[in-house]
Amino acid sequence: MTGQTAYQELEALFQKVHHFTHLSSMAYWDSATMMPPGGSKARGQALAEVSSLINDLVGSRKTGDLIEKAETARDGLSDWQQANLREMQRQHFNASSVNSELVRAHALASSRCENAWRELRMENNWKDFEPLLSEVIDLTREQAAIRSEASGLSPYDALLNLYEPGQSSSTIDTVFARLKAYLPDFVKQTVEQQKGEVLIRPSGSFPREKQRALALDLMKAVGFDFNHGRLDSSHHPFCGGVPEDVRITTRYTEDDFSESLMGVLHETGHAKYDQGLPGAWLSQPVGQPRGMGIHESQSLFQEMQVCRSHAFLSFAGPLMAAHLSNPETPNACWEADNLYRLYNHVQPDYIRVNADEASYPLHVILRYELEKDLVNGNLKVRDIPEAWDEKMQEYLGLSTRDNYRDGCMQDIHWTHGMFGYFPTYTLGAMNAAQLYHAARKAIPNLEEQISRGDFEALNHWQSQAIWSWGSYYSIDELMLQGTGETLNPDYFIHHLQQRFSPL
Amino acid sequence: MTGQTAYQELEALFQKVHHFTHLSSMAYWDSATMMPPGGSKARGQALAEVSSLINDLVGSRKTGDLIEKAETARDGLSDWQQANLREMQRQHFNASSVNSELVRAHALASSRCENAWRELRMENNWKDFEPLLSEVIDLTREQAAIRSEASGLSPYDALLNLYEPGQSSSTIDTVFARLKAYLPDFVKQTVEQQKGEVLIRPSGSFPREKQRALALDLMKAVGFDFNHGRLDSSHHPFCGGVPEDVRITTRYTEDDFSESLMGVLHETGHAKYDQGLPGAWLSQPVGQPRGMGIHESQSLFQEMQVCRSHAFLSFAGPLMAAHLSNPETPNACWEADNLYRLYNHVQPDYIRVNADEASYPLHVILRYELEKDLVNGNLKVRDIPEAWDEKMQEYLGLSTRDNYRDGCMQDIHWTHGMFGYFPTYTLGAMNAAQLYHAARKAIPNLEEQISRGDFEALNHWQSQAIWSWGSYYSIDELMLQGTGETLNPDYFIHHLQQRFSPL
Ligand SMILES: [Zn+2]
């Protein structure tokens, strides 16, 4: 077999994987949005089966041999094919490091833990949750040790690399140290400074159907492609599905629309990245998103940089009023200045997903520090609640003692077996600020366009900077070609200073 | 390897198949209910991929060898295991008889024909449809010949056996002859007899949400398990999903709720069968439904035997009134006598899916006779319209000359490459009548229970008679153990006589 033939066989193999990933993604989406509770056991088994099949296909010895063979013909491949081969190699390495029995055990334990979590969190029941989480963490540590052995990275970095290829915790430690030194005081100052602000909060009832109609209007305005996607509801909002059919979800609260609204726009940012991936390469590794930190940069670009800006809120205000106005909410509520104050109000709170932009990184840093210790064995599962409480007090001045629901049981990530994922949220926030800074330089009247609801130039710019590249570049290269430099936390800090300076 | 070990390996293999079937079923359901149009190409590829994987797993040489090996240990297997092995053998035989190239060619021709059919039917365009259908029928005949060669059955019976294992067209010929001799005159008489009836038709608008709420109430009343299933909307109603999570669909028409309502109850009958399959064997061939004629018997048992009865309508009337009453519909509409007349009105018409219970079998017999001739080569595709018209005139006194849309182009089955399926509708109707007769003997006050909305004893009886057996018995054995005799068309004819005798 020639190297060229080997490469062609690899493309065919990864296309097959793409089809199975399609089924897996849709089944996962369904389990969060549509599935009745009694279906969860069978679903968990089906998902575990296909994930083990995918792992076998990607990680097989045969795939490894084909990659080796294809490497010999590298010079005859196009640039994109070469990048594709590199990404195949990366996926093969990740899949082959861990045997499929362990992958399956981990998936099953996670599914058990996640299913129980929904109830147990409501009940604030840490006691029954702890053994389920322990099981997940034991299997995670087992995986981390094997991946560490194979890659030469630390156990935590070996997991981090699954979500953020090529990144290391030492880099993250450095940028997070910067934020940790800056943010606690900044949060306090901003709370002080905002004390005098008059906020007109929307009140009354906002029926789900009206919230949904507004969300659909805004999704459409910013460029979500409804021919290739949907909006639904789930307990924990996410962006799922496949690039050809992106499924985003939200959760509605009838007495407060604001949470759902910005949540939808956040997921829309994720979705636009997926929908904008290079069409010719969707079935191949190089056509996939470039890691979760970049993915989150696109959601936060949409939500934080664009949609919480004064310009966007002056565009969205009238639409919000048209859908949601009611006798209890004065018209002044829908004015841009008021919305801007509402959507940029800093208030340390327990829940990460509700956190304001300035507190949010502190939630992430807390989780990052704890999960590093959990993976490295420096923290026992039973000690999580206490460690959580301590750090919450230190970073945000709040105690979560005996409040597991709003403390260490609030997130789905660990129950789902995802360790090494949390830092990508704040990497995303920093990337987003840096990218938006570059976009503003490239599009001189950007804010004026946004205030008119015109996102064409901006979407085009994002497509050129990020979306259309898939995994062609490394993360550093991608940021470099998109913004002229690699990750620089200054842009984020500068953004916060601007965002929270008085109007 | 011992025969016992081989059997265990087979169970593991079919469990894997069960998991992939789960993903395939859910993805199919999603494509009919949720998927945006732009997702269809990727979905089609993913579904084709998994169906080819399933076919490979079930039909492989290795599976055949394991089955042969396991046969040597048959005596050491339990009764259920033996039945399971027999069903494994049957599935393996079906999957391995035809090579995958032919399966693929057939699937592609069917997909071409089906896609064109949607437009061509609207245009009443037989001329352009004919060559597409010819292609499907040629490939169907090729498959039938190969399956006939492998099984020793006639070509038509070889196809019929895919849907109705162990049944033959000679048995069907006999029972259909009985119906053909009886029904045309019976339909005429019933139309005459019903001429004097006063029907109060519900009128006005019946919002989807209200229809849905009523449907959910009635589904719940008759025993649909919402912990293991859902109701949604689709263009063509169906019962899909998996036994652990059964998804039924309906289509709402706001100016007429009756079509959706009985449709939902029909699909609920299918669903209750799936939900009642033997829990310990769900992942194995023996845990699957016993063919389409038995499946349809359960939907028609629910719809025709139970839900169109006077007893049921006297229970459902007040619920219908509570959900749907409006100023334009007089209260008398919701009375049992009126509903009974409405839901049992005989009126020969062109369209099978809208047919009343007495005409319906004649639609089926017409198709059965034509498709037998098509498969055996005794009817050319170009002669279908004339043959259709002749039989419609003979059986129902209606001409479809030049009216292809309401004649031979009305159904999806042939365009979809399904030959041998049509007779299962009427086998189902006959089985249902025979089963209901047995249930009435077993539960003396059954109708009184139904009129109170109490379905516990009846569901228990159906579970014992049919559901809990999966594919343990052959069709004949199942009917014998459930009713004391094998298929006997007298019960259906008797049922029609009762049903359409004056109130
Ligand atoms: Zn996000």
Ligand SMILES: [Zn+2]
């Ligand atoms: Zn049916």
